[in-house]
Amino acid sequence: MNSPNERLGYWLGRSGLSRKELARRVIAKAIEWGQPHITPNATRIRRWLEGESPRQPVPDILAGVFSDHFGWRVTTYDLGLGDGASTDAALTYDPSFTATVEVVADLGRADVDRRTFLAAAPFAAVAGVGPSRDWLLNVLDQEPDPGPRVRLEDVGMVKNMFATFQRMDVLQGGGSGRLVLAEYMNWHVYPLLRRSHDEGVRRALCEAAAEQTYLLGWMAYDNGEHSVAQRYLIQSLRLAEESQNAPLGAHVLAGMADQATLLGNPTEGRRLAQAGRHGLARSESAACLADLWCLEARALALLGDKVAAAKAVVQSERAYERVNLAEEPDWAAFIDPAYLHGEHANTMRDLENPAAAEEHACRSIEHAETQNRARRGAMSQAALAVSHLQRKELDKAHAAGLRTLRLTGKVKSSRAVEAVQDLQRRMRPFGNDPLVADFNERVREAAVA
Template identity: 50%
Template sequence: MNEPNDALAALISEAGFSWAGLARRINDLGANEGRALRYDYTAVNRWVKRGEKPRPPVPTLLAQALSERLSRRVSPSDFGMTKEETLAARGLRYSDDTRATVDTIIDLGRADVKRRDIVKAPFVLAALGAPSRDWLLAMLEETATERGPRQVGMRQVAGIREMFALFQDMDVMRGGGHARIALVEYMQSYVLPLLKRDHEPAVQDALYEAAAEQSYLVGWMAYDDGEHGLAQRYLIQALRLAQAAGTVALGAHVLAGMADQANLLGHPGEALMLARAGRRGLSKGDSPACLADLHILEGRALAALGEASAAAASVVKAEQTLGSVAHDEEPAWAKFIDVPYIFGEAAHCFRDLGQPSELERFANESAAGARRQGRARRGALSEAALSIADLERANVEAAASRAAHVVDLAASVTSSRTVETVRDLQRRMKPFGNLHEVQQFNARADALLGLAI
């Protein structure tokens, strides 16, 4: 038996409907659309007390009836009547309606918290093109208009941004799986309800921007935790909110995340397209840190495509751009884009290109910076790259010893990427499984991460 629908009960009570009166109004609204509906108070009783869900279009009619009485917009998502197969498709859509985007993020969050099937939704390669195209076109059109000066320091928005910074620090230090559900619940209970109300334009834009930041971070956390279909849907919706806020750099940052994910999943051509779309959307001075990130992700994609000279040129551009970054002038979401991050990604470019000398140069600096900052996830990724360089130089014992350290770092965070990095090292060392050091590494991976060979 389903749980009672407390949200629907509260809305009905607030609207002052009797169950019979609500059923009559739904029938009337259906008749206006040529539908012969025959609901009565017993149907409403089942929806409220048993949590039953009527077939479409009744949830929409129910929302319409409540909206009329409450003089505000109510959607089926507000009382939990959204089909998950519809949500999986809707999460990939770059909507013209910003309010529809907010509803989609609310529904994704509810399904995420309750671990419903949407968490298992597939990553859809074909869904990548339209959002980046629509965002880029919207941003190019926006450059020809005049926007009023953005007000900053508003108390509510400042509080939301402080929470974003806190959760981003948790992600950087502890991994994407550590606090994602807590962030989703915060967004559900506080941030997203604010977006369902009208505000004066400056406040509205600032709220869209803050919500876009958090939606991006939730998507990034899901990505780091290996839930790629869910991550893709959060990121697409975050991109739409960034457009609504008119914040070009944030939109470009979301595209960088989408590029990173596409490349990780083996789609470097699409990753290249996304990174270049983000770079083209930026104007000079928008965010040097974001630009550096887009350059390095372009390099990652080019390296995966085997275009060595172009990839190396992108790495150089990323390094040069990073040198011009004034971190105190960058937004909070760009805080992690620093030497350990950029150099770590550069190391992976040269890993993919089979150039151990360049790999070691960048990975050593990245790993050292990660140690100083206590960033175990970044340290694990860079130390793994150094282990691969040792393997390519036929120094298997050193590679295995370093790989055991990667296991220790991976075990200290909640990140499927670091776990997959250890698996990758196990696959690379399989031909040397008779060596004592490799056996010790595999035993440690089994003991700490459950990765038995």
């Protein structure tokens, strides 16, 4: 026996339509869509409410009827009739702003509802090629905005929330609070994009929405949900283009570059970082530039280009010397010495330069401790531990490993957990040494890996 379709019942009740009127509108919409054979009556509507599943294209027609009635998009998923548009659309950089708004709204709903098809979707290794190309070409064609930046109350509220959630991510990890942020976006931010505004207001809203959508992607990335993260980042890039904020788009490309390199595609990571740097040709964000050079160095190290990687680290440091925090946007707040030295430590680790890796790791750790940033501290302690292992200093590596483990327990971050797991793998060549056994036992007790 079928269970009643409570979602369809909810939307029918909210519409105030009778079953007979809904049937009439479905028939009219079916004729409009070239489907004159679809002729439900009030009895058929009752059966759908009781749980009978109509065949395609009836679910899409019903969604169209309710969307027309309410004046905003109602999906087949909202009606309890399937997932509707696939979130594969979120891998597409759509030239239509209206389509982009609907895609990112669908993605947000799927994320909050934890639908299994989204979690199981694979990371698409080269999905960033088209979006980064389209963003770069469009940004280079844009003229600088001659007017003052629009400051509206609703935009200001969104930006204030961004600062709150960004701080939550930095201090507690991406797995903490992301679904709350997604709910906030679904109910308060994405609906704003559907309203009619003048051009200046629309750009300001797109900028705020792009920042928040990027943060959703970054938090998913830090929590190891890479298919979700990739979709958010691509849609954030599209919103950033709509806002005509080149540094913000370059920042999104930095996130995409970081993810590509982490997942074993440093060639793509380098290309995305380079696209971001080219996009800054007519704009200025020293912090963003420092990050892009930093991430390019990470990719080059994994590609085995030691000379180019070392040069990229120097370029990153030079760019950061020009940073004026008062002039940088809120999203650049995390691009600081704790972050940059931590990433440089990983670059030097991959270049098998343990002395330089130790120097950068210690600088990162010092700043992270001052800021109470457990995630960054954990990853930099792990880099320090590896630098000791590369010099056969197991006792020092063990001590740094225990500090990594302690800090990892304070945050919800798959990257920190992966750093612990990486240390375990790197300790295996030391065989049955008591320090190796002790570290593995501590990991089991902590239940973080």
